[in-house]
Amino acid sequence: MTVHNIRHGDASDGAEAVGGRLSRVDGPAKITGAAKYAVEQQLEGLAYAVLVESTIASGKVRAIDTNAAEAAPGVLQVLTPDTIISLRTAADWFGTPPPDKPYCPLARDISFSGQHVAAVVAETFEQAVAAAALVKVSYDETPSIVDLSDAKAGDGIPIDAMTKEWGDAQGAFASAPVRICAAYNTPREYQAPMEPHGLIARWEGDQLTVWEPSQWLDGMARTYAEWFGVPFENVRLVSPYIGGGFGSKALALSHGAVAACAAKMLGRPVRLVMTRPQTFTGYGGRAATRQTVTIGADRQGKIQSIVHRGVNETSMDGMWVEPLGSVTSIMYATPNFSSRQNVVRVNSVMPGAMRAPGENPSAFGIESAIDELAYEVGIDPLEIRLRNYAEQDPHAKKAWSTRQLREAFATGAERFGWARRTSEPRSMRDGNQLIGWGVAAGTYPVRRAYGEAIVRILADGSVEVESSSIDMGQGTYTILAQTAAETVGVRADDVVVKLGDSRFPRAGVTGGSRLAGVMTGAVYKAATSALDQLVGLAISDPRSPFHALQANTLVVANGRIGSPRGDGPDVSIAELLKSVGRDHIEATGDTMPANSTPEDRYKNYTTIAMALPHTEGDYSRHSWCAHFIEVRVDEDFGTVRVSRVVSALDSGRLYNPKLAESQWKGGIIMGIGQALLEEGIVDRRHGRIVNNNLADYLVPTNADIPDIEVISVGIPDLHSSVLGGKGVGELAIVGVAPAIANAVFHATGKRVRDLPITLEKLI
Amino acid sequence: MRDFSYLRAASVDAARQAAALPGAMLLAGGTTLIDLAKCGVAEPETLVDITHLKGLNGIEVSERSAIIGALAKMGHVADHADIKSRFPAVSEALWQAASAQIRNMATIGGNLMQRTRCPYFRDPANFPACNKREPGSGCSAIGGVTKGHAVLGTSDACIAMYPGDLAVALVAFDAVVHLGQSQVPVDDFFLLPGTTPDREHAIEPGEMITAIEIPGSASARRSTYLKIRDRQSYEFAAASAAVGIEFEADGRTIRDLRVALGGVATKPWRARAVEDALKGKVLEPDAVRAASLLAVEGATDHGANHYKIELAPRVVARAILKMGETA
Ligand SMILES: Cc1cc2nc3c(=O)[nH]c(=O)nc-3n(C[C@H](O)[C@H](O)[C@H](O)COP(=O)(O)OP(=O)(O)OC[C@H]3O[C@@H](n4cnc5c(N)ncnc54)[C@H](O)[C@@H]3O)c2cc1C
Ligand code: SF4
Numbered sequence A: 001m002t003v004h005n006i007r008h009g010d011a012s013d014g015a016e017a018v019g020g021r022l023s024r025v026d027g028p029a030k031i032t033g034a035a036k037y038a039v040e041q042q043l044e045g046l047a048y049a050v051l052v053e054s055t056i057a058s059g060k061v062r063a064i065d066t067n068a069a070e071a072a073p074g075v076l077q078v079l080t081p082d083t084i085i086s087l088r089t090a091a092d093w094f095g096t097p098p099p100d101k102p103y104c105p106l107a108r109d110i111s112f113s114g115q116h117v118a119a120v121v122a123e124t125f126e127q128a129v130a131a132a133a134l135v136k137v138s139y140d141e142t143p144s145i146v147d148l149s150d151a152k153a154g155d156g157i158p159i160d161a162m163t164k165e166w167g168d169a170q171g172a173f174a175s176a177p178v179r180i181c182a183a184y185n186t187p188r189e190y191q192a193p194m195e196p197h198g199l200i201a202r203w204e205g206d207q208l209t210v211w212e213p214s215q216w217l218d219g220m221a222r223t224y225a226e227w228f229g230v231p232f233e234n235v236r237l238v239s240p241y242i243g244g245g246f247g248s249k250a251l252a253l254s255h256g257a258v259a260a261c262a263a264k265m266l267g268r269p270v271r272l273v274m275t276r277p278q279t280f281t282g283y284g285g286r287a288a289t290r291q292t293v294t295i296g297a298d299r300q301g302k303i304q305s306i307v308h309r310g311v312n313e314t315s316m317d318g319m320w321v322e323p324l325g326s327v328t329s330i331m332y333a334t335p336n337f338s339s340r341q342n343v344v345r346v347n348s349v350m351p352g353a354m355r356a357p358g359e360n361p362s363a364f365g366i367e368s369a370i371d372e373l374a375y376e377v378g379i380d381p382l383e384i385r386l387r388n389y390a391e392q393d394p395h396a397k398k399a400w401s402t403r404q405l406r407e408a409f410a411t412g413a414e415r416f417g418w419a420r421r422t423s424e425p426r427s428m429r430d431g432n433q434l435i436g437w438g439v440a441a442g443t444y445p446v447r448r449a450y451g452e453a454i455v456r457i458l459a460d461g462s463v464e465v466e467s468s469s470i471d472m473g474q475g476t477y478t479i480l481a482q483t484a485a486e487t488v489g490v491r492a493d494d495v496v497v498k499l500g501d502s503r504f505p506r507a508g509v510t511g512g513s514r515l516a517g518v519m520t521g522a523v524y525k526a527a528t529s530a531l532d533q534l535v536g537l538a539i540s541d542p543r544s545p546f547h548a549l550q551a552n553t554l555v556v557a558n559g560r561i562g563s564p565r566g567d568g569p570d571v572s573i574a575e576l577l578k579s580v581g582r583d584h585i586e587a588t589g590d591t592m593p594a595n596s597t598p599e600d601r602y603k604n605y606t607t608i609a610m611a612l613p614h615t616e617g618d619y620s621r622h623s624w625c626a627h628f629i630e631v632r633v634d635e636d637f638g639t640v641r642v643s644r645v646v647s648a649l650d651s652g653r654l655y656n657p658k659l660a661e662s663q664w665k666g667g668i669i670m671g672i673g674q675a676l677l678e679e680g681i682v683d684r685r686h687g688r689i690v691n692n693n694l695a696d697y698l699v700p701t702n703a704d705i706p707d708i709e710v711i712s713v714g715i716p717d718l719h720s721s722v723l724g725g726k727g728v729g730e731l732a733i734v735g736v737a738p739a740i741a742n743a744v745f746h747a748t749g750k751r752v753r754d755l756p757i758t759l760e761k762l763i
Numbered sequence B: 001m002r003d004f005s006y007l008r009a010a011s012v013d014a015a016r017q018a019a020a021l022p023g024a025m026l027l028a029g030g031t032t033l034i035d036l037a038k039c040g041v042a043e044p045e046t047l048v049d050i051t052h053l054k055g056l057n058g059i060e061v062s063e064r065s066a067i068i069g070a071l072a073k074m075g076h077v078a079d080h081a082d083i084k085s086r087f088p089a090v091s092e093a094l095w096q097a098a099s100a101q102i103r104n105m106a107t108i109g110g111n112l113m114q115r116t117r118c119p120y121f122r123d124p125a126n127f128p129a130c131n132k133r134e135p136g137s138g139c140s141a142i143g144g145v146t147k148g149h150a151v152l153g154t155s156d157a158c159i160a161m162y163p164g165d166l167a168v169a170l171v172a173f174d175a176v177v178h179l180g181q182s183q184v185p186v187d188d189f190f191l192l193p194g195t196t197p198d199r200e201h202a203i204e205p206g207e208m209i210t211a212i213e214i215p216g217s218a219s220a221r222r223s224t225y226l227k228i229r230d231r232q233s234y235e236f237a238a239a240s241a242a243v244g245i246e247f248e249a250d251g252r253t254i255r256d257l258r259v260a261l262g263g264v265a266t267k268p269w270r271a272r273a274v275e276d277a278l279k280g281k282v283l284e285p286d287a288v289r290a291a292s293l294l295a296v297e298g299a300t301d302h303g304a305n306h307y308k309i310e311l312a313p314r315v316v317a318r319a320i321l322k323m324g325e326t327a
Helices: A027-032 A065-073 A125-132 A169-174 A216-226 A254-266 A357-377 A381-387 A407-418 A476-488 A513-538 A573-580 A598-607 A657-676 A736-750 B014-021 B033-039 B074-078 B081-086 B089-093 B102-107 B108-112 B164-172 B272-278 B285-296 B307-325
Strands: A047-053 A059-065 A077-080 A114-122 A136-141 A164-166 A176-187 A198-204 A207-211 A237-238 A268-274 A289-297 A303-314 A336-345 A433-445 A452-458 A464-465 A493-496 A555-557 A560-562 A569-572 A584-590 A624-634 A638-651 A708-712 B005-008 B024-027 B046-049 B057-063 B065-069 B178-180 B182-185 B213-215 B225-227 B239-247 B253-261
Touching: A047 A125, A047 A254, A059 A114, A065 A077, A065 A125, A077 A125, A077 A254, A077 B307, A114 A125, A169 A289, A169 A303, A176 A357, A198 A254, A207 A216, A207 A254, A216 A254, A216 B239, A254 A268, A289 A357, A303 A357, A336 A573, A357 A381, A357 A433, A357 A736, A381 A407, A381 A433, A407 A433, A407 A624, A407 A638, A407 A708, A407 A736, A407 B046, A433 A736, A452 A476, A452 A513, A464 A476, A464 A513, A464 B057, A476 A493, A476 A513, A513 A560, A513 A573, A513 A584, A555 B272, A560 A573, A569 A573, A624 A736, A638 A657, A638 A736, A657 A708, A657 A736, B014 B024, B014 B046, B057 B081, B065 B081, B074 B089, B074 B108, B081 B089, B081 B239, B089 B225, B089 B239, B108 B164, B164 B225, B164 B239, B164 B253, B225 B307, B239 B307, B253 B272, B253 B307, B272 B285, B285 B307
Parallel strands: A047 A268, A207 A237, A303 A336, A464 A493, A638 A708, B005 B046, B024 B046
Antiparallel strands: A047 A114, A059 A136, A077 A114, A164 A336, A176 A289, A198 A207, A198 A268, A289 A303, A433 A624, A452 A464, A452 A584, A555 A560, A560 A569, A624 A638, B057 B065, B065 B213, B178 B182, B178 B213, B225 B239, B239 B253
């Protein structure tokens, strides 16, 4: 968790300051294998748990025969709904008070294939695997609803909170001279992080320690505490590194409850790691979605009305809403608008958050539809976007805090060479390859929340930062080191950032691209107050060499303290602390409102109820981007290869451009996978995902990815965060799939409205 | 995973003897076997490790033939200069197979013996019915997800696709599998599912592949392997073709043609009808396209795999035309 003494970057190139291109400080530990992930902890007496999952999609468990498993070598216990200890239901992530009923993480009532029904704990992992295969479960099966296209699925439940309407959308559509209407579908997609989900749970009395990859230590610790009815303080979550989450590691899940129950019942630490196939049913990926987008426009392509209807699937007993009108309602200026959404229950695990939930499928709809409109009216797809440019938030009717989307279009088009595009489909080719150029925009709201951090200046002059936030590869360790270094006046090398322990000062969820903005703000505040204390001591302590100077301020830079004019003493921070007899200085900083109560703080860090709306106050805050993508489609084979990507992005001020660019590229790569490869395929008779492994669920390989050019067009946005940044991590995936679909249309003349765009859809 | 015993064979004979015992399986690179053990499909009682046996990893290429030891690694064979020059289709088939890591582990013998990727075959806990795994239990794939299943060589008992690439090139060039003293043509080594899909290879317990031999030929020298798939790398073929061609002295008339298909059939599929239709003819695009349609004669689909019937002839035609161009 602690990254020590690693030289990174060269102070002379400014990499160490906020905004510098410092390389990831945790990189060497990860590359050399020194980084210890949660389930790699070596604990005395560790036992191993393996899950048994339902093989039907709907029905009831009739009986579980555990005799053979119990008799198998090394088996310590077999947990079933009947034998596992009873837990209390925990509040959801909004903190809504839960129903007062027990919670059992092993199911008797089956609502999807792959639901946990039993678990075997043994001395070794192999013994647990072997015994788990001996657990015999019999079922009373009932008919299931497989997916959105199931005849029994129906229209679903209207979600009124998702309704957005202004003007007379239907009327304006009916009278518009140009009308387009099309349906766009996205399949189940999976986060597929390299590190599968898993944990080690250990009880000492009524104190629980959980080592688990987590995007939200405090939220998950609260859930464990509520399940077991122990105080929040009794649960410690440790999550020093996370091997990818993409939204899937923010909540404590039923497998975690099983492991913690097993540890408690057994009085031994228990490790449980999902197999790769289990990661497809143990928690939810992105919900499958259906949208219809109708646009009414005049002959110049100016939009008069947008009518949008969306549906996403959810599970039988959980409610997941994937906000499908989120981009539809803000991307273009339209006088009349209507968006509504239903949610349909199917026999699947409850879907969950996956990189840009809502915005991602929403953009696939509207950004494909606007391309269709462009062809309908015969206007360049870039030009039609500019003609309908929204000068303010069309929904909230507020000014944008910053919106560099016009700049993104201009810069991206210029670098891509968009002006050379011939508009006719199938008009560009190279031998058997049809070439297509597509454009699409993306956006993601600035989600703001609060965080706290401790900054300590230690006796040796080094600086320590602590926070319970996490780094799943996005660069928290690095940018917090840069923030503390710049604020205190030391080298980034001399800052040690400690994350991933719920004992540290608290942080909310690492999701919604909010963490960098939140935590740089908190560290900036803590570091500023640590610096004030340091300078205060130097000026006022009689033992300080600066005491005689009678200065009213001092300068700290590169770990040394001096007077602003350079006269008088020049001592290191270590020397000063020694002279005044202090072994450290410590300051806590948080971004909570000053009058916050302890209850407010607890709620803020353990639920998402207190996140600030992005339209709070006078402004509407979002990141923006424009993707320009070239594809080559083999005319005979229908294979699509992305050959060029230029994306211009507005994430406001970048705390570290190198890391932001990596995040953007990662989002674009994931978008290429979404557009061309990713799809959970369901056996309709069994309601089961059959391509539940990484040989059959395809994510892009290096060979699928061309050079990607990303260009920052952002400017500091102080309405969005303390230091001027907007969200980075989720933005870039939004709009990639429609840009590719639009390029495929340009190449082939075929409009593919169902993702992914696989070869059989084009031959 | 169940307990099993592990035995390092001291010689080929010892390996054969050990492998003849019930529940014993040969272990080469392990990339298929360990994977299937994890899925609960392979449950060996004894693993007979042959990886350290001497003299089985050679690659000998002469004017007459290439003899490749069963323990030669996929990566080594793909990269062998003489294989590349005299049997380009073999090298290309291997390069486009699996991933670099797997090619560095996996052996040629193991490669021929790899099992189908039928998802139902690989998930016994959820799909007990699978004739290949449990003769007589039924076939879960028929009526299910069939996007990756075969359209050629199927039976009512099984429609599983043979997923390998190398064997497609081998069957095109009449390679022979050496089982110690005895030899079997590759085309006969792979069996059609018929009513016994559990039997995939003409090899008995106690037999072991020691080498494969590919006769040298002009058509092997002028050959290619074209593999089509959605993902550019690390994916099994949607359809593939191994093609070799030899022209008469005029450089246009086809003297010999070899065509085999991958990704579409229950075994590596030699397309003799295409060969016969074009042999003796002048290579000409329309004739090639028309003849290539014969590659899928007799194909039947199961819905989602219908595209393979469209795709395979196009792959064949492209590969033949490509070989014609390089005249
Ligand atoms: C994710 C993934 C993707 C893949 N993609 C491709 C692909 O695109 N194209 C492709 O062609 N292949 C592909 N493969 C398959 C791969 O090529 C095979 O797994 C590999 O060649 C097997 O060789 P091995 O030495 O590891 O065999 P092992 O796993 O050791 O053995 C496989 C089987 O062969 C038997 N066996 C081994 N050696 C002998 C012998 N000498 N005589 C008799 N029996 C023997 C074993 O008992 C076992 O039953 C892929 C595999 C994976 C896991
Ligand atoms: S296709 Fe063959 S391997 Fe697949 S389930 Fe049917 S019998 Fe088994």
